[in-house]
Amino acid sequence: MIEGIFPIYKEKGPTSNRVIGELKKIVGKAKIGHAGTLDPLAEGVLVVAVGRSFTKAINKEVAKEKEYLAVVRLGETSATDDEEGSKTRREVKRRPSFWRVRREIKRFVGEIEQKPPVFSAIKIRGMEAYKMARRGERPEMKPRKVFIKKIKIISYRWPDLKIRVLTGPGVYIRSLARDLGEVLGTGGYLHSLVRTRVGGFSVRKSLTVSEFKKMAEDAKIK
Numbered sequence: 420m421i422e423g424i425f426p427i428y429k430e431k432g433p434t435s436n437r438v439i440g441e442l443k444k445i446v447g448k449a450k451i452g453h454a455g456t457l458d459p460l461a462e463g464v465l466v467v468a469v470g471r472s473f474t475k476a477i478n479k480e481v482a483k484e485k486e487y488l489a490v491v492r493l494g495e496t497s498a499t500d501d502e503e504g505s506k507t508r509r510e511v512k513r514r515p516s517f518w519r520v521r522r523e524i525k526r527f528v529g530e531i532e533q534k535p536p537v538f539s540a541i542k543i544r545g546m547e548a549y550k551m552a553r554r555g556e557r558p559e560m561k562p563r564k565v566f567i568k569k570i571k572i573i574s575y576r577w578p579d580l581k582i583r584v585l586t587g588p589g590v591y592i593r594s595l596a597r598d599l600g601e602v603l604g605t606g607g608y609l610h611s612l613v614r615t616r617v618g619g620f621s622v623r624k625s626l627t628v629s630e631f632k633k634m635a636e637d638a639k640i641k
Contacts, residue, residue, distance in 0.1 A: 420446070420447075420449055420470075420638075421446065421449075421469060421634065421635045421638040421639075422449065422469050422470030422472075422473055423468075423469060423470065423473055424466060424467070424468045424469075424473050424476070424477060424480055425466075425467050425468075425469065425626060425631065426464045426465070426466055426467075426617070426620035426621070426624055426625040426626065427442070427464075427465045427466075427467050427625060427626055427627075427628065427631060428462070428463065428464065428465070428622065428625040428626065428627050429457050429461075429462055429463060429464075429465040430462055431459075431460060431461070431462040432459060432460075433459065434459050435453060435456045435457050435465055438453075438465060438628065439451060439452075439453055439467065441628050442467060442469075442628065442631065445628075445631065445632050445635050446469050446635065449469050449470060450469070450470060450471045450474050451467065451468065451469050451474065452467070452468050452474040452477060453465055453466060453467045453468070453477070454466060454468075454477050454478055454480070454481035455481040455485070455614075455617060457614060458501065458593075458612070459503075460501055460502050460503055460611070460612070461612040461613070461614065462612070462613050462614075463487075463612075463613040463614030463615055463622055463625075464614050464615065464616060464617045464620050464621065464622055464625050465614075466480050466481055466617050466618075466620055480617065480618050480620070481588065481617060481618075482588045483588075483617065483618030483619075484568065484585060484586070484587065484616070484617075484618060485585075485586050485587075485588070485590070485614060485616065485617050485618075486583065486584070486585050486586075486614070486615045486616035487583070487584045487586070487592050487612060487613065487614050487615065488573070488581070488582075488583055488584075488612070488613045488615055489581070489582050489583075489584060489592050489595075489596065489609060489611070489612050489613075490579055490580070490581050490582075490609075490610040490611045490612075491579070491580040491581075491582065491595075491596040491599060491600070491607050491608070491609060491610065492578050492579055492580075492596075492607060492608055492609075492610040493511075493515075493577065493578045493579075493580060493600055493603065493605040493606065493607045494508065494509055494511050494577075494578040494605050494606060494607075495507060495508050495509060495578075495606055495607070495608060496509065496597070496600065496606040496607070496608055497608035497609075498538075499536065499537075499538040499593075499608075500536045500537075500538070500591075500593035500594065500596065500597045500608050500609060501536075501593050501596075501608055501609040501610075501612075502608070502609070502610055502611065503538075504538070504608070506608075507606070509605055509606035511604075511605050514577050514605075515603045515604075515605065517572075517575050519603070520572065520575055520580060520603065521572060523599065523602050523603055524570050524572065524582070524599065526602060527567055527570060527595060527598070527599065528567055528568070528569065528570055529566070529567065530564055530565070530566050531564070531565060531566075531567060532562040532563065532564055532565075533562060533563060533564075533565045533590065533591065533594050533595070533598070534560050534561070534562045534563075534594060534598075535560050535563065535591050535594060536560070536591055536593045536594055536597070537557065537558060537560060538553075541560070563589065565586070565587065565588075565589045565590045566586065566587035566590070567584065567585070567586050567587070567590060567595070568585040568586060568587065569583075569584070569585040570582055570583070570584050570585075571583045571584075578605075579610065580599075580607075583615075592609055592612055593608070593609045595609075596608055596609040596610075597609075
């Protein structure tokens with residue numbers, strides 16, 4: 420039986436739990452788990468553990484540094500803070516310059532207080548916030564201290580701002596997009612997201628579900 424901690428490339432579309440379901444069919448009765456959930460519209464490195472001893476250790480891996488490539492769309496807000504939600508256009512009389520964007524981004528580097536998105540898996544009174552939101556409630560999301568090590572602007576062509584973000588655990592890039600849009604006075608949401616690295620696991624070293632299946636089959640033959 421194959422065991423260990425593996426970087427799996429989650430495609431855009433399926434939930435992280437759906438990917439785990441596909442992997443369960445491959446590993447059979449082996450214990451399997453993941454940490455560091457990716458939203459359906461996000462893609463990239465999903466760290467998966469197979470085997471009891473490895474599922475116990477996975478949280479240590481996910482607590483390590485993470486790297487993201489994100490596109491923030493300015494000029495609109497989203498009900499979910501990402502591409503999935505309904506959009507509200509903001510009237511922007513003056514588009515922020517590159518230099519202003521670079522200056523405002525510095526606010527978010529270091530230890531900051533960040534309010535998680537309403538549509539998140541954080542539990543409020545025992546229920547996930549997104550479930551409360553979907554039934555019409557507005558759960559109160561309390562700010563949490565998180566750490567962002569670095570934000571680098573890759574490109575900026577209105578309305579899209581492409582950034583590379585290096586973070587500690589618990590950071591919501593959706594919240595970063597929303598909050599950056601607020602300080603710029605334009606509104607903003609997360610248009611697309613790729614998690615390119617978790618600790619020592621990178622996109623380049625990640626396996627697709629099909630590649631993982633072949634590796635597991637080869638291990639059985641040996």
